[in-house]
Amino acid sequence: xxxxxxxxxxxxxxxxxxxxxxxxxxxxxxxxxxxxxxxxxxxxxxxxxxxxxxxxxxxxxxxxxxxxxxxxxxxxxxxxxxxxxxxxxxxxxxxxxxxxxxxxxxxxxxxxxxxxxxxxxxxxxxxxxxxxxxxxxxxxxxxxxxxxxxxxxxxxxxxxxxxxxxxxxxxxxxxxxxxxxxxxxxxxxxxxxxxxxxxxxxxxxxxxxxxxxxxxxxxxxxxxxxxxxxxxxxxxxxxxxxxxxxxxxxxxxxxxxxxxxx
Amino acid sequence: xxxxxxxxxxxxxxxxxxxxxxxxxxxxxxxxxxxxxxxxxxxxxxxxxxxxxxxxxxxxxxxxxxxxxxxxxxxxxxxxxxxxxxxxxxxxxxxxxxxxxxxxxxxxxxxxxxxxxxxxxxxxxxxxxxxxxxxxxxxxxxxxxxxxxxxxxxxxxxxxxxxxxxxxxxxxxxxxxxxxxxxxxxxxxxxxxxxxxxxxxxxxxxxxxxxxxxxxxxxxxxxxxxxxxxxxxxxxxxxxxxxxxxxxxxxxxxxxxxxxxxxxxxxxxxxxxxxxxxxxxxxxxxxxxxxxxxxxxxxxxxxxxxxxxxxxxxxxxxxxxxxxxxxxxxxxxxxxxxxxxxxxxxxxxxxxxxxxxxxxxxxxxxxxxxxxxxxxxxxxxxxxxxxxxxxxxxxxxxxxxxxxxxxxxxxxxxxxxxxxxxxxxxxxxxxxxxxxxxxxxxxxxxxxxxxxxxxxxxxxxxxxxxxxxxxxxxxxxxxxxx
Numbered sequence: 001x002x003x004x005x006x007x008x009x010x011x012x013x014x015x016x017x018x019x020x021x022x023x024x025x026x027x028x029x030x031x032x033x034x035x036x037x038x039x040x041x042x043x044x045x046x047x048x049x050x051x052x053x054x055x056x057x058x059x060x061x062x063x064x065x066x067x068x069x070x071x072x073x074x075x076x077x078x079x080x081x082x083x084x085x086x087x088x089x090x091x092x093x094x095x096x097x098x099x100x101x102x103x104x105x106x107x108x109x110x111x112x113x114x115x116x117x118x119x120x121x122x123x124x125x126x127x128x129x130x131x132x133x134x135x136x137x138x139x140x141x142x143x144x145x146x147x148x149x150x151x152x153x154x155x156x157x158x159x160x161x162x163x164x165x166x167x168x169x170x171x172x173x174x175x176x177x178x179x180x181x182x183x184x185x186x187x188x189x190x191x192x193x194x195x196x197x198x199x200x201x202x203x204x205x206x207x208x209x210x211x212x213x214x215x216x217x218x219x220x221x222x223x224x225x226x227x228x229x230x231x232x233x234x235x236x237x238x239x240x241x242x243x244x245x246x247x248x249x250x251x252x253x254x255x256x257x258x259x260x261x262x
Numbered sequence: 263x264x265x266x267x268x269x270x271x272x273x274x275x276x277x278x279x280x281x282x283x284x285x286x287x288x289x290x291x292x293x294x295x296x297x298x299x300x301x302x303x304x305x306x307x308x309x310x311x312x313x314x315x316x317x318x319x320x321x322x323x324x325x326x327x328x329x330x331x332x333x334x335x336x337x338x339x340x341x342x343x344x345x346x347x348x349x350x351x352x353x354x355x356x357x358x359x360x361x362x363x364x365x366x367x368x369x370x371x372x373x374x375x376x377x378x379x380x381x382x383x384x385x386x387x388x389x390x391x392x393x394x395x396x397x398x399x400x401x402x403x404x405x406x407x408x409x410x411x412x413x414x415x416x417x418x419x420x421x422x423x424x425x426x427x428x429x430x431x432x433x434x435x436x437x438x439x440x441x442x443x444x445x446x447x448x449x450x451x452x453x454x455x456x457x458x459x460x461x462x463x464x465x466x467x468x469x470x471x472x473x474x475x476x477x478x479x480x481x482x483x484x485x486x487x488x489x490x491x492x493x494x495x496x497x498x499x500x501x502x503x504x505x506x507x508x509x510x511x512x513x514x515x516x517x518x519x520x521x522x523x524x525x526x527x528x529x530x531x532x533x534x535x536x537x538x539x540x541x542x543x544x545x546x547x548x549x550x551x552x553x554x555x556x557x558x559x560x561x562x563x564x565x566x567x568x569x570x571x572x573x574x575x576x577x578x579x580x581x582x583x584x585x586x587x588x589x590x591x592x593x594x595x596x597x598x599x600x601x602x603x604x605x606x607x608x609x610x611x612x613x614x615x616x617x618x619x620x621x622x623x624x625x626x627x628x629x630x631x632x633x634x635x636x637x638x639x640x641x642x643x644x645x646x647x648x649x650x651x652x653x654x655x656x657x658x659x660x661x662x663x664x665x666x667x668x669x670x671x672x673x674x675x676x677x678x679x680x681x682x683x684x685x686x687x688x689x690x691x692x693x694x695x696x697x698x699x700x701x702x703x704x705x706x707x708x709x710x711x712x713x714x715x716x717x718x719x720x721x722x723x724x725x726x727x728x729x730x731x732x733x734x735x736x737x738x739x740x741x742x743x744x
Contacts, residue, residue, distance in 0.1 A: 024726045024727055025725055026722065028729055049727065050679060057676075060661070061654070062656050068677055153632035153635075181589060181631075182633065184589065185629065189629040190712065192627075193626075200590070226716065230716045232701070233716050
């Protein structure tokens with residue numbers, strides 16, 4: 001696979017991949033897809049030993065843990081030109097909320113700001129920093145795309161994934177109704193308020209089903225697991241994948257929640 | 263006296279709400295009505311975002327000098343012949359209303375829509391003193407018949423279907439022809455109008471809320487779509503305005519600026535049908551108007567928000583856009599929130615006014631989707647403020663101990679990457695065993711909160727980090743075999 005790139009194609013940026021907990025534990029293929037996309041776009045990719053961005057602690061009011069995890073990540077990724085995560089939610093935590101965590105710490109605020117400035121979500125990093133405009137791959141399916149909330153509203157990721165998806169040969173992108181409405185995941189929200197989360201997920205599943213697309217893509221594994229889990233429970237046959245898998249042409253793995261080959 | 267909060271039972275309230283077919287059918291209109299209408303109104307106003315900035319700045323400026331503007335406002339109201347009363351608490355505000363009503367020997371009080379009066383629990387107080395309050399906003403009138411509280415700050419009866427309202431009218435208006443047709447909303451409206459008209463004429467005191475108090479002129483402004491506010495405040499001999507301290511703006515021009523974002527955010531209208539200004543009682547050459555004009559300005563905990571991080575919340579102009587667009591509100595409706603203010607704005611304001619220990623669920627019951635902040639006309643960072651309440655709940659150990667323990671367990675491993683890698687590899691290996699030959703893991707007890715209503719996918723197997731380490735970060739990366 002080759003990727004059309006713009007200005008940075010002459011240099012090799014050194015990228016630290018922040019793989020995210022869920023990709024690490026549940027779906028490593030998304031991590032490998034991210035590595036492939038970054039390498040094809042001319043990056044050197046490394047994966048330092050890492051755990052979590054701290055969002056569960058941050059959103060549960062445990063600032064001390066969130067700060068401790070943030071310091072650890074900022075230190076770990078100090079040597080890289082860029083930090084890239086295949087998740088708008090984790091990237092949003094690091095790029096938008098790390099500075100917030102340290103804004104009253106004069107010794108550390110500048111460091112957190114510098115870290116935040118070089119941290120990106122995968123797809124928008126490809127398009128906005130590496131000036132990737134298309135991918136050279138094919139996927140002969142009709143797909144619909146869900147805009148995950150953090151990526152959309154914290155990082156402004158909306159046009160970028162659609163731009164790259166439209167460059168995939170044979171891929172037919174159809175928009176569902178309310179693509180930008182929450183799927184009901186919300187991290188710990190999904191288990192703390194399981195009942196409400198489930199109702200929101202049902203509405204999302206109905207919009208996905210109504211789109212007529214047999215494949216659902218999104219950029220965040222948490223949302224994807226929520227939607228895939230809900231679709232499966234409803235008996236839907238919609239296949240659910242992370243967008244990076246399609247863009248990187250790593251689709252020989254079964255979709256999320258399917259043990260068998262598709 | 264004020265209404266007893268049930269915010270502490272949010273989860274139970276939400277459970278009942280989700281099982282209430284009438285409520286769910288009523289709530290289905292929220293996205294097709296409010297949300298769609300706002301979107302088209304904003305699409306027609308390219309400068310909307312600039313107006314939001316301006317509205318935010320006006321409110322911030324006013325809050326920064328609120329003491330001065332309150333004093334200036336009071337002077338102007340007095341100069342126009344009116345009275346201003348400052349009330350620290352709901353009890354004080356209720357006592358002032360009662361005193362005014364008694365001084366004028368009031369038996370019937372008409373009311374325009376006022377969330378402050380809901381906060382005060384005023385109707386119960388009046389009724390306890392043999393004064394009959396009559397709500398004149400159609401939605402408020404309906405819920406008064408049902409002995410309910412508003413479920414929405416601008417559409418109090420948003421939780422009801424037309425069929426329910428028809429049933430209520432038939433039960434309440436027993437003197438009317440039983441065979442009458444009430445199927446169309448217009449016929450319901452006409453019936454309410456006829457009954458309310460009699461009360462407008464009989465009322466001794468009219469009570470309204472306020473969308474704005476204008477410091478430069480001593481004017482109070484209400485916006486309505488039914489004209490009920492005008493009849494409430496001009497026909498009786500006494501007009502009482504109930505407002506909270508953050509309704510102040512410096513000038514009429516400031517109010518005009520904020521009005522441009524208010525109705526568009528609320529209902530998608532360019533302007534509400536009625537925007538009514540009142541300045542003091544009737545003057546000698548006025549053809550109509552009240553003989554007495556009182557303004558009661560309620561604090562009820564707001565002044566303590568001025569100095570802290572929740573000050574941003576005092577910019578709120580009560581348009582309701584945050585709740586209209588909130589997936590949680592759309593699912594459970596307003597009553598589940600358990601007090602006067604529902605949705606994201608309620609999740610931030612309620613803990614400040616009734617205490618976090620009474621309402622710790624509210625700022626937690628959000629997926630942090632951020633839609634509320636995106637649509638807020640005065641750019642209140644609602645998710646950030648909800649998160650600040652979560653910080654305080656954590657500090658005060660208000661979250662269930664099971665959640666705190668789970669968080670602590672996870673945090674321990676997250677802080678120790680090598681232990682984390684070992685433990686997660688082991689856990690994923692175990693899950694792989696449980697899930698062998700299956701697509702989803704739906705029988706594990708610790709996943710129950712997830713798997714009750716959704717499948718949990720069997721992990722692909724092996725953690726990414728373990729696989730990566732094995733491959734030793736070579737340049738040739740292959741997709742993992744499934």
